[in-house]
Amino acid sequence: MAEKILEHDHQHRITYYETDQMGYVHNSNYFRFFEIGREETMRYAGVCYGDMEQQGVMMPLITQYARYHTPALYDDIITIRTTIAQMPAAKIHFDYKVLRIDENGKETLLCEGWNELCFVDRQTRKPMRCPKWVEEKLQKVLPE
Numbered sequence: 229m230a231e232k233i234l235e236h237d238h239q240h241r242i243t244y245y246e247t248d249q250m251g252y253v254h255n256s257n258y259f260r261f262f263e264i265g266r267e268e269t270m271r272y273a274g275v276c277y278g279d280m281e282q283q284g285v286m287m288p289l290i291t292q293y294a295r296y297h298t299p300a301l302y303d304d305i306i307t308i309r310t311t312i313a314q315m316p317a318a319k320i321h322f323d324y325k326v327l328r329i330d331e332n333g334k335e336t337l338l339c340e341g342w343n344e345l346c347f348v349d350r351q352t353r354k355p356m357r358c359p360k361w362v363e364e365k366l367q368k369v370l371p372e
Contacts, residue, residue, distance in 0.1 A: 233370050234312040236269040242304045252299035258339045259292060262324045265310035266343075269322070274365040285359055287345040290319070294341035304328055306338065315366065316358040319346045 240261065248254045267277060280287065300306055311323040326339040349356045 233314065234269065234273065234366065236265070236272045236310050238265055238268040238308045238310070240264060240306050240308060242300050242302055242306060244302055247302045251301055253301070253304075255294075255296060258294050258296070258326060258341070261306070261308050261326055261339075262292070262294075262310075262322070262341060262343060265308035265324055266322050266345075268308075269310040269312065273369045275362050280359075280362070281350060283359070283361075284350040285356070285362075286348045286350050287320070288348055290344050290346050292341070292343040294339055296339050297337050298328075300326070300328060300338050307335075312366070315363060316347070318355055318357055319344050320358065 242253055246253050246257045270277065277287070305328075307327045307329055309325040309327060313321060313323060321342065321344050323342045324340060325337060328336045328338055330336070347356050347358050348354065
């Protein structure tokens, strides 16, 4: 993977609804956290999914992976760290780390994973390259 181009953190408090009978966050919710991280990272870059759809672009999920390390619990405040490691072409790849950060700043890795989405023309439902305006927005938030 190329050097990191964009990393964005989003905090989320675990709700009772997200836990299972054991008091742990149910495994399926981590994919929801990935989606929240992806959406907030794109929003940070100035790309709103609603705007993309209005401009005729959709981004279906094509691959997804998660590895679970330590459970999150009810009322934990987690950080969803999302990284875009390379400029998109016909696909865009996101890496995720779901972390619990204690008062001393120590990070505990709860889950890590990644997913890929492709760009699709909304009318024809055929794959397309990443729109130029999306590339331009991502370029504006690249670290120096």
